[in-house]
Amino acid sequence: MKTVMILGGTKGVGKEILHSCLEKEYNVSFCGRNLEMGKKIIQSTKSENKAYFHKLDLNNIVEIENFYKQTIKKFGRIDALVIYAGITPVSSLLDTDEKTYDEVFNVNLKAPFFLVRHVLKSMVEKLSGSIIFFGSAHMDYGEIDRAPYALTKSTLYTLSTHIARHYAKYRVRSNYVVMGWTNTEGELELRAKEGITEESLKEKASGIIPMGRMLSPFDPIPAVMHLISDESSMTTGSLIRVTGGEYI
Template sequence: MLLSDTVLLVTGSTTGIGEAIARRAVAEGAQVMIHGRDEARARAVAGDLGAAARYVVADLLDPAAPQQIVAATVDAFGRIDGLVNNAALTTRASLETADLTVFERLVAVNLRAPMFLIQAALPHFRRQGGGTVLNIGSVNALGGEPNLLVYSMTKGGLMTMTRNLAAAHATEHIRINQINVGWTLTENERQVKQEEGLPEGWEHRLPPAYAPFGRIFEPEEVAAHAVFWLSAAAGPVNGAVFELEQFPMVGRNPDKAV
């Protein structure tokens, strides 16, 4: 198994991609700290995963949360080997509709929290002789949709942080990588798209320009990639930003007739 004898903290792991990563990690031999804001949901996921999982409830809008979450992980398992910065807010906002509250909330959860979670884990990684961080980004980091302005900015910042910290801590055997995830069919995405006006079942009627393979990603497929980057199978690869999409994000010029 890829993650035997590994302790992971996965933020935002009570639903969607984070939950899929946690479940796949346990299947690959890891012990996992489940994190979320909904205690009932966190308890349910951890309970379903059995002895390999614990849970912690914390709101990443709280500046104290990163230290608390990492401390809870170490208290539960005795150490922390890997951190998955998955939790994120995806609030829609364009330049015209964004306000200070939206901006500050997205920056706090999507950018501030990941940095301070890494900061909190760093002393533990050093004592153990290394560690692994996987930041869950978005292809929107490369530009993004107009109504995802603030979200895209935070993911662009996360990408810069990944590269900066990877270079800064490589000699300590701390690997920090990022996967920029493309369009994925989470529970939240299905609901949001219907709220935005798409009909029920929209995920089965996607234009080839957006889904050349006739569908978008499932969370479990993203989880399979995440587990690889967290494992020793990724070797010493560090500072990588891997785009997880059905087409190249840079330089693509799709057929206008399709």
């Protein structure tokens, strides 16, 4: 019986990963700011014995460690860690102030780094584990108004390959899934602030993405579930692009 830990899990693709894991009868530990939302997900999926929700502010390093400890306490082990949560501020290199820089680096890079630090120790002890980072097509150089976001995603790829190179001897795997333009709740909320509707967003995306449409939250799921499974036991250090052919 696998235990999957998700940094995130209440929204977007993270939520779909959670549902897919429960369908596989995996144990799932997930987190978010909204306790009621977490409880509602557990109740709606009737997974009180198989799911654990931890209320978590990703700026709180102590609480990140508690998330790890409570997951181990409930399930005894962590077989896979999915790093999904992140923020995408609209900010160019010329416009980024210190507050924005700190926010995106704390949530997108510092929080994952320290959670991985705790989980990796337990995986090394068990001589088994799969870590899956969610990346972005912005990782290579990014759009002009996503400078700090692009930097964090590029650095997460470096962290993924670092783990793959140095911890393969402990049978710990690490892979990086590049997720393309996806109509998640967060993306729709961000665009709504810019006065862009979901319909107009999809129309715009269809003219940019080579395969003709935005991703749905379900599109990355098969790749993630494969990397969680034992079928990918010899897959590490990989970069998988689920982008519809988009390269920013």
